Amino acid sequence: MDVTDTIYDVLVVGGGINGVGIANDAAGRGLNVLLCEMNDLASATSSASSKLIHGGLRYLEYYEFGLVKKALAEREVLLKNAPHIISPLVFRLPHQPHLRPAWMIRAGLFLYDNLSKRITLPKSRSFKFDQQSPLKSDIKKGFEYADAWVDDSRLTVLNALSAKAHGATILTRTQLVAAETVDGIWHLSLLDKASGETLTVRSKSLVNAAGPWVENITGKVVKERTHGLRLVKGSHIVVPRIHDDEHAYILQNEDQRIVFVLPFEQDYSLVGTTDVDYQGDPQDVAIETAEIDYIISITNNYFKRQITRDSIVHTFSGIRPLLHDEAEDAKAVTRDYTIELVTEGHAPLVNIYGGKITTYRTLAEAAVDKLTQVFATMKPAWTKQAALPGGDFTDRETLMAQYAKDFAWLPAALTARYVRTYGTIAKQLLTGCETLADMGEDFGAGLYQRELDYLVANEWATTLNDVIWRRTKLGLLLDEQQKQRIHQYMSQIA
Ligand SMILES: Cc1cc2nc3c(=O)[nH]c(=O)nc-3n(C[C@H](O)[C@H](O)[C@H](O)COP(=O)(O)OP(=O)(O)OC[C@H]3O[C@@H](n4cnc5c(N)ncnc54)[C@H](O)[C@@H]3O)c2cc1C
Known part of the structure; x- marks a missing residue:
């Protein structure tokens, strides 16, 4: 099929988790969808996360109860819909009384246990580390709670597969370079990076899910005012397994930040992350020496097995496209999302700001719901009950x-x-x-x-x-x- 012959209902820009989630949701509701991604699917933030489906225990300190509740509820939905790439993960939080008192952690875990219904995940508990503990011997007490692990880039690809199965067209290595409205319809110039050719496709609506580039689309492509985005870099290192048990560890640091040590691909530990304000081109993001040293030093404060720069086998960095909420400190900026539908001055445009891997499905549902104004006969939301491709099994x-x-x-x-x-x-x-x-x-x-x-x-x-x-x-x-x-x-x- 020639994509230039069709007038699409929705053109989605961006093949990260939010773009493919929206394409999948919209296609399943009967809309004719085209998604363009300028590189590979999940080539930006959606393959560079900590890979957790989590409520975000630390967001409770910033009173983000709405976000935590929404995210906690999604854990059970996603565990059911994608049991191949998502699995429960028990976290151990070593107690450091001078950083956060026990009552505060207990109160946080009580909320974490009760803000949303748990079906499969166990309740939190406190416990004592024994002689076998991989942590230094002065660390005696800790807390345990459960979240989930996800293969973030596969979650993105599976949503694209599902979108395709529902009739969507997915074009990778295809960049949106210009957009204009002619007689109420978007005329969108797409650059095919393989051939160097530009083609013009038409669509009744445009969804801007370009993640860290969201303002590039609003500012340069659509040429309208921008919302205010704060780009915050986060990096991870991969090292040979630091500990032999199957738990994840959540380490508190003196700067009030936390660092995760996560079991990764059988023989490795994934350790991160950082929060560094970022001004460069998102495409060039990379870990800095200071971030490496920061991650290593926190890890070595806790574990008996010490790591050095030489232990590192892989690193990756990503940019959190966060909504600017005037927070002074990068770690305090809200991780929640905002979706805006703009209909003045051009054909309908939906801009996506912020979000988490964990909440991509609810974000997608809310984004497509916004389009009911445009497509009144659209089918209702459906993804909550639908297994992702390959996920139609129980255990x-x-x-x-x-x-x-x-x-x-x-x-x-x-x-x-x-x-x-x-x-x-x-x-x-x-x-x-x-x-x-x-x-x-x-x-x-x-x-x-x-x-x-x-x-x-x-x-x-x-x-x-x-x-x-x-x-x-x-x-x-x-x-x-x-x-x-x-x-x-x-x-x-x-
Ligand atoms: C360090 C770090 C750790 C994180 N950890 C977690 C976690 O553990 N759990 C969690 O739930 N969330 C986590 N997140 C948040 C989560 O990763 C992001 O919210 C999510 O991946 C954002 O997805 P996105 O689709 O909005 O953006 P992206 O994945 O960046 O996708 C945007 C896409 O748009 C494409 N694009 C841009 N411009 C154009 C154009 N003109 N034409 C075509 N394509 C274009 C880009 O190539 C890109 O692929 C973390 C984020 C970071 C940075």
Whole structure:
């Protein structure tokens, strides 16, 4: 289909979690949707988060009860709808009486337990660290509470897959470069970065979900006033596992900030994050030495196993596109979202400011609800009850057991990775394979030709980094030669 022949109902700019969430919601309500993403899906903030589906315990200190309640409720919804890529995670909070008194933490955890209904996640508790604790021996008391872990970039890709299944067109490496209204319809210039060609598509409405670039769209593309955005950088480091248990740790620091130490991809710990005001181009964001040293020093204050700059195997940084709320301190700026519908001076435009991975689904629902003014016969909201692609099963153990039976020839570690990456989609990926040899070339670290072909054909993967950092996290395991071979193979089949 030629995209220039159609007048779309909605054109969404931005293939981060908020853009794909909105495209999915709108397509499922019967609207004709086109989404354009200037790079890869989740190539910006939505692959650089701490990867938590959480209420945000520390936001209670800023009286953000509405945000925390909304986010807490989403944990159970998302755990049910995407059990392959989202799993419960128990956090341990070592007690440091001089930073926050026990009564304050207990009060926060009481609210956390009760602000929203918990179905599967356990209640918080206090406990004592024993001799086996990975923490320094002077840390004796702690608290435990549960949130959830998510593969953020896969959550983004799965929403795009669902949007496509509901009829949406998803164009990656396609940048919105200009927009004007002609006779009440948006005429939008899209630059195809692969061919260098610009095409004009038409749409009855425009959704600006460009994350850190939201003001670039409002200011330069649509040429209207801007709302006020505060860009706050956050960085993470990945190091070999600092502790052997399956818990996450939440460490309090003297500056009142907290740092997470999270189990990551079996053998690693993900540690972060920072809050640094950012003025540069979001595309160039990268970790600074001062951030690395900050993260290392807090971690070493708590854990017996010490880390150094040499321990680092990977880093990533992202920009929080936060709504400017006049807070002095970057860590205190609200993490909630604002959605505005502007209809004066041009065709309908919905701007998205702020938000969390955790609240993307409610944000998408609210954004599409705004469009009922434009599309009166639109179907009602539907995503709360809908499994994401590959998520139509109840628990990972049962699916693992079924795959171990159906694909007995598949190594157990690969079956486990397929379950937590693809869920039931793995059946489609493995169709027709009866032995490991049927999977084609072995690129290393458990990446076979069959998976790579699937990702290129179905999940918009076109470059090495799309595959090894966003569709999978195999970049942690592959060596340079293996990466080169994957790049070469992808260039051949592109
Ligand atoms: C360090 C850090 C930690 C975080 N941790 C958590 C967490 O643990 N849990 C949580 O819930 N949230 C967390 N967040 C917040 C969460 O990551 C963000 O709120 C969310 O990813 C924002 O998604 P988005 O879609 O708005 O933006 P993005 O993911 O940045 O997507 C915007 C997209 O728009 C595209 N784009 C821009 N301009 C154009 C154009 N002209 N044409 C086409 N495409 C364009 C960009 O390429 C980009 O891909 C964290 C954020 C950071 C930075």
